[in-house]
Amino acid sequence: xxxxxxxxxxxxxxxxxxxxxxxxxxxxxxxxxxxxxxxxxxxxxxxxxxxxxxxxxxxxxxxxxxxxxxxxxxxxxxxxxxxxxxxxxxxxxxxxxxxxxxxxxxxxxxxxxxxxxxxxxxxxxxxxxxxxxxxxxxxxxxxxxxxxxxxxxxxxxxxxxxxxxxxxxxxxxxxxxxxxxxxxxxxxxxxxxxxxxxxxxxxxxxxxx
Amino acid sequence: xxxxxxxxxxxxxxxxxxxxxxxxxxxxxxxxxxxxxxxxxxxxxxxxxxxxxxxxxxxxxxxxxxxxxxxxxxxxxxxxxxxxxxxxxxxxxxxxxxxxxxxxxxxxxxxxxxxxxxxxxxxxxxxxxxxxxxxxxxxxxxxxxxxxxxxxxxxxxxxxxxxxxxxxxxxxxxxxxxxxxxxxxxxxxxxxxxxxxxxxxxxxxxxxx
DNA sequence: GCCGAAATTATACACTTGATTAATTACTGC
DNA sequence: GCAGTAATTAATCAAGTGTATAATTTCGGC
Numbered sequence: 253x254x255x256x257x258x259x260x261x262x263x264x265x266x267x268x269x270x271x272x273x274x275x276x277x278x279x280x281x282x283x284x285x286x287x288x289x290x291x292x293x294x295x296x297x298x299x300x301x302x303x304x305x306x307x308x309x310x311x312x313x314x315x316x317x318x319x320x321x322x323x324x325x326x327x328x329x330x331x332x333x334x335x336x337x338x339x340x341x342x343x344x345x346x347x348x349x350x351x352x353x354x355x356x357x358x359x360x361x362x363x364x365x366x367x368x369x370x371x372x373x374x375x376x377x378x379x380x381x382x383x384x385x386x387x388x389x390x391x392x393x394x395x396x397x398x399x400x401x402x403x404x405x406x407x408x409x410x411x412x413x414x415x416x417x418x419x420x421x422x423x424x425x426x427x428x429x430x431x432x433x434x435x436x437x438x439x440x441x442x443x444x445x446x447x448x449x450x451x452x453x454x455x456x457x458x459x460x461x
Numbered sequence: 462x463x464x465x466x467x468x469x470x471x472x473x474x475x476x477x478x479x480x481x482x483x484x485x486x487x488x489x490x491x492x493x494x495x496x497x498x499x500x501x502x503x504x505x506x507x508x509x510x511x512x513x514x515x516x517x518x519x520x521x522x523x524x525x526x527x528x529x530x531x532x533x534x535x536x537x538x539x540x541x542x543x544x545x546x547x548x549x550x551x552x553x554x555x556x557x558x559x560x561x562x563x564x565x566x567x568x569x570x571x572x573x574x575x576x577x578x579x580x581x582x583x584x585x586x587x588x589x590x591x592x593x594x595x596x597x598x599x600x601x602x603x604x605x606x607x608x609x610x611x612x613x614x615x616x617x618x619x620x621x622x623x624x625x626x627x628x629x630x631x632x633x634x635x636x637x638x639x640x641x642x643x644x645x646x647x648x649x650x651x652x653x654x655x656x657x658x659x660x661x662x663x664x665x666x667x668x669x670x
Numbered sequence: 671g672c673c674g675a676a677a678t679t680a681t682a683c684a685c686t687t688g689a690t691t692a693a694t695t696a697c698t699g700c
Numbered sequence: 701g702c703a704g705t706a707a708t709t710a711a712t713c714a715a716g717t718g719t720a721t722a723a724t725t726t727c728g729g730c
Contacts (some may be wrong), residue, residue, distance in 0.1 A: 260696060260707055282580040284493060288688060298709050300690080309688060360579040367576040370569040371491040383641070415642065416656045419632025420625070427628050432592070447625045450660055469677055469726060497718060507679050509720085518718060 258297075267305050267315075269295045274316040279357050283364040286313065314374045317365045321382035324362075327353050329389065337396035342445060342459060344393060348421045349428055349444045359429035390414045390421075397452070416451055420444075467506075476514050476524075478504045483525040488566050492573040495522065523583045526574045530591035533571075536562050537595065546605035551654060551668060553602060557630045558637055558653045568638035599623045599630075606661070625660055629653075 261269070273295035277286035288309055292299045306312040331347025332340040347353055369379045391414035398405050405413075424444055427433065435443070442460070449459040470478070482504035486495035497518055501508045515521040540556025541549040556562055578588045600623035607614050614622075633653055636642065644652070651669070658668040 255694065255709060258695075258708055266707090280580070282576055284577075285580065287686080289686090299688085300710075301708060303689070304707070363572075363579060364576040367491055367573040370572060371489070371494065380641070383639075412652060415636065416629070416633075416652060419636050420629045421632070422635060423628025423630070423632035424625075426631060427624065430592075432589070433624065443621060443625060447660060451656060464679060464724065467678055467725075475677090496716080498716085508718085509680075510678060512719070513677070 263305070266297075266301075270297070270302060270305060270312060271316045271319050274312055275320060275361055278316070278364045279360045282360075283313070283368060310372070310374065313368070314372075314378060317375060318378045318382075320361055320365070321378060324353060324358070325382060325385055325389075328386065332393075337393060337400045338454075338459065341393045341397055341448075344389070345421065345444050345448055346441055349424055349440045354425050354428045354440075356429060356431055359426065387414060387418050390418050394452070397454075401454075403453075413452060417448060420447060420451070472514070475506075475510075479506070479511060479514060479521065480525045480528050483521055484529060484570055487525070487573045488569045492522070492577060519581070519583065522577070523581075523587060526584060527587045529570055529574070530587060533562060533567070534591060534594055534598075538598065541602075546602060546609045547663075547668065550602045550606055550657075553598070554630065554653050554657055555650055558633055558649045563634050563637045563649075565638060565640055568635065596623060596627050599627050603661070606663075610663075612662075622661060626657060629656060629660065 270291065273291045274286055276294055277290045281290065288299045288302055291312070292302055302309070302312060306315065328344060328347050331343045331350075331353075333343050334340065352358060365375065366379070369375045391410060394413045394417065395405075395410050398410065421444070424440075424447075428435070428440055445460055446456045449456040479500065482500045483495055485503055486499045490499065497508045497511055500521070501511055511518070511521060515524065537553060537556050540552040540559075540562075542552050543549065561567060574584065575588070578584045600619060603622045603626065604614075604619050607619065630653070633649075633656075637644075637649055654669055655665045658665040
């Protein structure tokens with residue numbers, strides 16, 4: 253009747269492991285499948301341990317969602333790189349419609365969490381922050397692109413452009429991640445870039461880099 | 462110790478009541494909150510009764526989702542009316558960004574269900590069918606609009622337009638339903654119509670009806 | 671009016687869930 | 701090496717879940 257062996261981990265590592273295990277559970281089994289037991293099993297740990305690192309299961313889930321959103325935005329921003337605003341915007345668009353942002357697992361996790369946003373205030377806050385960050389990023393880029401090209405637009409016009417671009421990218425992201433259609437990566441890039449160019453009144457050939 | 466009184470209902474009515482109660486529960490409490498007891502309580506009925514009308518709770522939820530999707534598509538199609546293809550497309554767009562299609566409750570229900578699509582095959586099928594129906598509707602309209610205007614496009618070009626339009630409408634629908642921004646209904650209509658017109662290469666003023 | 675079939679209720683069961691607590695183990699500082 | 705502290709396990713609990721079944725009530729046909 254010997255206990256299972258274990259080894260201690262620094263707090264940050266264990267927390268990260270638990271969050272990763274939570275995201276794995278959510279991706280494969282949905283939010284309802286991310287039980288304390290399932291998560292702890294995937295993390296190679298005992299259920300009781302979760303409570304030492306997260307007050308509630310609710311907190312754990314919220315932390316996982318926060319981490320997920322942060323990674324998503326980080327990946328999108330990384331696609332921007334640096335250089336002229338136009339090519340940064342192109343990079344953002346490409347990143348939004350390509351893995352790892354646009355892929356089945358990411359969509360599954362997003363879909364699972366999004367359902368909890370409405371009924372859980374904590375999740376709602378995390379969601380709102382992340383969403384706004386992405387929209388601000390787009391709006392800033394649009395503004396830079398326009399000023400770079402010497403096109404004078406009012407603040408509301410830029411805002412409107414950001415709304416439309418954001419919607420288009422969201423929609424494309426969902427469509428692509430769902431994988432119903434079978435477009436090659438090249439197609440996806442061109443469709444996204446051409447559409448955004450058209451919406452902004454830019455020559456698509458120039459926009460493709 | 463007298464039993465509560467009750468009255469019998471025809472099968473179709475009871476089924477519809479249970480589905481409506483399920484959707485209410487899902488809208489307010491999320492999918493996890495739509496327990497057998499909660500649903501039966503809202504339907505003014507006893508938990509056990511559900512089993513007479515639906516084999517599983519899973520079946521009940523799937524039926525609710527199916528009904529929800531059907532109503533959504535019906536509402537979108539109703540916005541089309543009849544007449545020239547261009548005005549039917551305009552009607553579809555308006556319907557997509559206006560209540561009851563675009564509103565908080567609808568989004569909540571959609572979000573709650575969408576999370577279950579990945580892990581539940583039955584839900585996946587319902588989802589796929591509804592999604593494809595909407596995309597086909599758009600594709601057909603685009604084709605008609607183009608032929609109506611004497612613009613010759615290949616099948617793949619029309620398909621691409623449908624993909625982009627669908628994405629844009631989905632994205633706008635989400636944004637509007639979330640209600641983060643505060644645009645008036647007029648703004649919403651104009652933004653959606655102008656964007657679609659631009660994407661299709663149509664003069665926006667002509668498109669607004 | 672009453673009888674029988676069908677709908678509905680009431681109750682109970684087995685299971686899973688998140689949470690709690692005490693016992694044990696691994697590791698750090700000396 | 702050793703002691704003490706903190707992390708981890710193990711075991712248990714109460715609450716809530718979906719499901720099953722028997723007891724009741726409603727209501728249409730006669």
